[in-house]
Amino acid sequence: MAPMDTTIIGNGITETTGVNPAYLLAEVYDNGVDTVSALLTPNYYASMTSMPQLTFDYENKILYAVYSAISPGFVNADEENYRHIWFRFSDDYGVTWSPYQDLTGDIFHLFTECVYPSVSSNVTDKVHIIYQSDNYIGGSNRPDPPAHVHVDNDMVYLSVNTVVGINESQEQLLKVNQIFPNPANSIASITIHVDKPLTAEIGLLNILGQQVLQSTRNFGYVGEHLIQLKIDNLDAGIYFVKVQTGKQSVTKKIIIE
Numbered sequence: 001m002a003p004m005d006t007t008i009i010g011n012g013i014t015e016t017t018g019v020n021p022a023y024l025l026a027e028v029y030d031n032g033v034d035t036v037s038a039l040l041t042p043n044y045y046a047s048m049t050s051m052p053q054l055t056f057d058y059e060n061k062i063l064y065a066v067y068s069a070i071s072p073g074f075v076n077a078d079e080e081n082y083r084h085i086w087f088r089f090s091d092d093y094g095v096t097w098s099p100y101q102d103l104t105g106d107i108f109h110l111f112t113e114c115v116y117p118s119v120s121s122n123v124t125d126k127v128h129i130i131y132q133s134d135n136y137i138g139g140s141n142r143p144d145p146p147a148h149v150h151v152d153n154d155m156v157y158l159s160v161n162t163v164v165g166i167n168e169s170q171e172q173l174l175k176v177n178q179i180f181p182n183p184a185n186s187i188a189s190i191t192i193h194v195d196k197p198l199t200a201e202i203g204l205l206n207i208l209g210q211q212v213l214q215s216t217r218n219f220g221y222v223g224e225h226l227i228q229l230k231i232d233n234l235d236a237g238i239y240f241v242k243v244q245t246g247k248q249s250v251t252k253k254i255i256i257e
Contacts, residue, residue: 024097025052025065025067025088025094025097026049026052026065026067026069026086026088026100027049027100028048028049028069028070028071028072029069029071029072029086029100029102044115044138044139048069048070049067049068049069049070049086050067050068050069051067051068051115051116051117052065052066052067053065053066053067053117053118053119053129054066054119055119055120055121055123055127056123057123057162058123059123060091060162061091061093062089062090062091062162063089063090063091063093063094064087064088064089064119064123064127064160064162065087065088065089065090065097066085066086066087066103066117066119066127066129067085067086067117068083068084068085068086068114068115068116068117068131069083069084069086070082070083071083071084071102071105073253074105074109074110074111074112076111076137080137081137082109082111082112082113082114082137083113083114083115083137084102084103084104084105084109084112084114085102085103085104085114085117085129085131085158086100086101086102086103087100087101087102087103087127087160088100088101103129103158103160104158106251107205107207107209107240108209110207110238111135112133112134112135113133113134113135113136113137113138114131114132114133114156115131115132115133116131116132117129117130117131118130118131123162124162125161125162126159126160126161126162127159127160127161127162128157128158128159129157129158129159129160130155130156130157130158131155131156131158132153132154132155132156133153133154133155133156134151134152134153134154135151136148136151172195172248173194173195173196173198173245173246173248174192174193174194174195174198174200174219174243174245174248174250175192175193175250176190176191176192176241176243176250176252177191177192177193177224178190178191179191179241179252179254182254182255183254183255183256183257184231184254184255184256184257185231185232185256185257186230186231186232187228187229187230187231187232188228188229188231188241188254188256189226189227189228190202190226190227190228190229190241190243191224191225191226192219192224192225192226192227192243193223193224193225194219194222194223194225195222196222197218197219197220197221197222198218198219198245199216199217199218199219199245200216200217200219200243200244200245201214201215201216201242201243201244201245202214202215202216202217202227202229202241202242202243203241203242203243203244204229204231204234204239204240204241204242204254205239205240205242206237206238206239207237207238207239212234212239213229213231213234229241231256234256235256236256236257237255237256238253238254238255238256239253239254239255239256240252240253240254241253241254
């Protein structure tokens, strides 16, 4: 990979579609539901994607990148976005990168600020990461006045399985393309694309991770399928649609009014 050169990519990137992938490691990933808010809050005096860490698997020649980024869809009571720990890898020395992966994008991190990742230089069968976490956005030392009062931080250890290569990692049997309407109040429609005929478990989880709806669906042909969930008997709130086949699962947020 050629060295970063601001004369090539510019100093301020707001539109990334024309940027060479070799120069674009991280950007704010839109989950299709929410928008980024509170952009001007200087909680860390850093960009929306920052605190990068790199480590290299010398045996399999794979480069791993970990960073902290604003994560749309995860907000506090003031509609400020939490930061999560994100992950990408490259098997061609940084020329191309794998899809964005939110390592802390599950229901256990709905109201969690995840920052300052640090990655071990020793890659085994896993990539080893630690990061700081609490339930408050920003720090207690700055800006002036601080974003919140002093609280205890958790130092969290996280391990991620290594990969053999990008082509194998990106092979996905299903994708949840859309949930509509969202918010919904009686019927939620979900479009699912499958790459081969398969059977999948469709579940709806509440904010505590409890499954409130479950069904098994057979997808008999390759392409897009439409399923509908009857939700008019559920309490209003945040839920998660989980579609799983074998070891692969996809989770998307839905709001029920």
